[in-house]
Amino acid sequence: MxxxxxxxxxKSFADKKVLVDLNLTVPEKSIFGFVGQNGAGKTTTMKxxxxxxxxDGGEIRVNGELVSFGQNRTNQFCGYLPDVPExxxxxxxxxxxxxxxxxxxxxxxxxxxRAQELLALVGLDKEKHRIRGFSRxxxxxxxxxxALLNQPKLLICDEPTSALDPVGRKEILDILVAAKEQTTxxxxxxxxxxxxxxSDEIAFLHKGQIQFSGNxxxxxxxxxxxxxxxxxxxxEDADALLGVFDGGVKQGRTLVVFEKGNxxxxxxxxxxxxxxxxxxxxxxxREATLESVFMExxxx
Amino acid sequence: MNTLAxxxxxxxxxxxxxxxxxILLLIFILFGILNPAMAKLTxxxxxxMSESLESTGLSVTEVPIDALTSWTQFYKNIPTQIIVFVLxxxxxxxxxxxxxxxxxxxxxxxxxxxVFAAKGGFLTLAWSACxxxxxxxxYVYTDFYWDNSIASDLLLSAALLWLFGIWIIALxxxxxxxAKSSAAVLAGIGxxxxxxxxxxxxxxxxxYLPTKLLEAQALLTGAxxxxxxxxxxxxxxxxxxxxxxxxxVVFRRKRL
Numbered sequence: 001m002x003x004x005x006x007x008x009x010x011k012s013f014a015d016k017k018v019l020v021d022l023n024l025t026v027p028e029k030s031i032f033g034f035v036g037q038n039g040a041g042k043t044t045t046m047k048x049x050x051x052x053x054x055x056d057g058g059e060i061r062v063n064g065e066l067v068s069f070g071q072n073r074t075n076q077f078c079g080y081l082p083d084v085p086e087x088x089x090x091x092x093x094x095x096x097x098x099x100x101x102x103x104x105x106x107x108x109x110x111x112x113x114r115a116q117e118l119l120a121l122v123g124l125d126k127e128k129h130r131i132r133g134f135s136r137x138x139x140x141x142x143x144x145x146x147a148l149l150n151q152p153k154l155l156i157c158d159e160p161t162s163a164l165d166p167v168g169r170k171e172i173l174d175i176l177v178a179a180k181e182q183t184t185x186x187x188x189x190x191x192x193x194x195x196x197x198x199s200d201e202i203a204f205l206h207k208g209q210i211q212f213s214g215n216x217x218x219x220x221x222x223x224x225x226x227x228x229x230x231x232x233x234x235x236e237d238a239d240a241l242l243g244v245f246d247g248g249v250k251q252g253r254t255l256v257v258f259e260k261g262n263x264x265x266x267x268x269x270x271x272x273x274x275x276x277x278x279x280x281x282x283x284x285x286r287e288a289t290l291e292s293v294f295m296e297x298x299x300x
Numbered sequence: 301m302n303t304l305a306x307x308x309x310x311x312x313x314x315x316x317x318x319x320x321x322x323i324l325l326l327i328f329i330l331f332g333i334l335n336p337a338m339a340k341l342t343x344x345x346x347x348x349m350s351e352s353l354e355s356t357g358l359s360v361t362e363v364p365i366d367a368l369t370s371w372t373q374f375y376k377n378i379p380t381q382i383i384v385f386v387l388x389x390x391x392x393x394x395x396x397x398x399x400x401x402x403x404x405x406x407x408x409x410x411x412x413x414x415v416f417a418a419k420g421g422f423l424t425l426a427w428s429a430c431x432x433x434x435x436x437x438x439y440v441y442t443d444f445y446w447d448n449s450i451a452s453d454l455l456l457s458a459a460l461l462w463l464f465g466i467w468i469i470a471l472x473x474x475x476x477x478x479a480k481s482s483a484a485v486l487a488g489i490g491x492x493x494x495x496x497x498x499x500x501x502x503x504x505x506x507x508y509l510p511t512k513l514l515e516a517q518a519l520l521t522g523a524x525x526x527x528x529x530x531x532x533x534x535x536x537x538x539x540x541x542x543x544x545x546x547x548x549v550v551f552r553r554k555r556l
Binding site (some may be wrong): 051052053070072073075076078082084086087088090091093095099100104105146150173201264287 | 302303305306307309311313314317318336388398400401403404405406407408409410411552555556
């Protein structure tokens with residue numbers, strides 16, 4: 001059984017259609033990257049999953065149970081990390097986690113042990129100050145801790161790394177990878193390198209629909225790019241290459257890209273480089289990247 | 301039920317740590333002391349002013365001071381105290397909407413009615429503590445200086461004032477469910493409360509109005525009987541229950 005099943009969800013705000021017939025299936029124990037531009041509807045989708053917003057049509061099942069707006073029965077399976085998590089700033093992180101344990105009806109002793117474990121996981125176990133003075137990264141880490149507290153079957157993270165510096169981002173991604181042992185993770189982002197780094201499955205959201213969904217390797221294979229590129233040491237050599245081989249386009253001073261170039265042409269170019277003793281920095285076969293696939297999907 | 305208690309404890313912690321509880325208690329204690337103190341000081345104040353009044357042609361005769369003078373102060377000051385209370389607590393829901401702190405609580409599966417009930421319960425408890433503390437202090441001092449037994453139905457008439465506060469809390473719950481900002485909550489309560497007191501100048505309808513309860517002082521001298529407040533009490537009861545019920549229904553579907 002999939003952990004999350006979204007079928008035919010539609011949602012409009014006033015006359016703006018945000019989601020049109022959205023379908024998505026998140027398998028158990030995966031890290032699912034939910035990619036889309038700003039304003040594509042990622043947050044809206046997540047809020048509907050959590051019953052914080054009503055959908056105009058369609059249905060969502062979490063762990064097999066139907067989600068309904070306002071009533072949050074299915075939320076017992078979910079942990080949620082909003083893009084900017086807000087806590088009761090008059091509490092310390094340990095107090096906040098204890099409060100979370102209490103409102104989810106966890107056994108007090110179990111909750112306390114779990115809170116200690118999680119605070120250590122996110123590196124806040126030595127932090128005794130109130131949340132009022134926390135930095136964004138610290139709040140994000142506490143956000144993950146509270147989301148994982150009741151061992152949710154599904155962890156929903158809304159742009160967990162967008163507001164963070166490189167160090168903070170790496171910390172969050174590492175925590176998510178560590179959390180994968182315990183739960184299924186759905187995280188939204190527009191930072192493709194984050195998706196590349198940790199996710200097993202990917203979905204691209206564009207124009208209110210899922211444009212592609214599935215395994216990362218499969219996606220890159222399906223969108224195989226052609227061609228090769230050569231970067232020379234000197235600008236004159238790059239110009240010379242353009243004169244010898246057809247179909248090249250110069251990018252910058254020293255880079256020549258052959259977008260439609262095949263293997264034979266690449267061999268010929270290599271032979272030419274050796275023969276003429278051209279100093280090159282690199283010769284590379286072009287491969288599809290998430291970025292190129294994403295650009296293709298959004299039609300840029 | 302434990303989850304409700306957990307949210308209630310969170311309210312307690314917030315009230316204590318933000319200083320809101322202690323400030324409210326201090327204000328109500330201060331008024332509790334001030335009521336008899338003002339009564340006690342009245343003759344002295346009059347004497348002070350008598351010289352300047354004489355020069356304008358007014359002569360001051362001795363004013364009789366007794367327990368009722370002190371209770372008059374109590375009844376005169378309670379509306380101010382209610383306004384202070386409402387100003388201090390009007391953001392109890394809206395501050396959470398604006399900061400987004402309820403999102404995590406609700407996505408953890410805490411039922412919305414429990415949030416509503418815990419906040420409503422805490423407000424009621426806080427109001428009761430503040431009010432009866434003020435009443436108790438006024439009572440003790442007044443009894444010490446004069447004699448409370450000359451006033452009849454002291455407790456009953458105070459209970460009517462307390463109920464008026466409960467009505468205000470019910471309105472606060474209702475407006476907090478429909479509004480997004482504390483300014484809107486204040487405006488809603490203000491319109492109804494002041495509207496009621498303005499309409500109170502028409503004798504024909506004043507008996508139907510919630511603000512009629514603020515005249516409960518008349519019970520002390522026997523100028524009014526509890527029967528005179530019957531309709532007003534009924535109106536308060538019905539509108540309070542309706543405000544809380546509708547508020548809860550709206551809150552359960554509110555977008556956060």
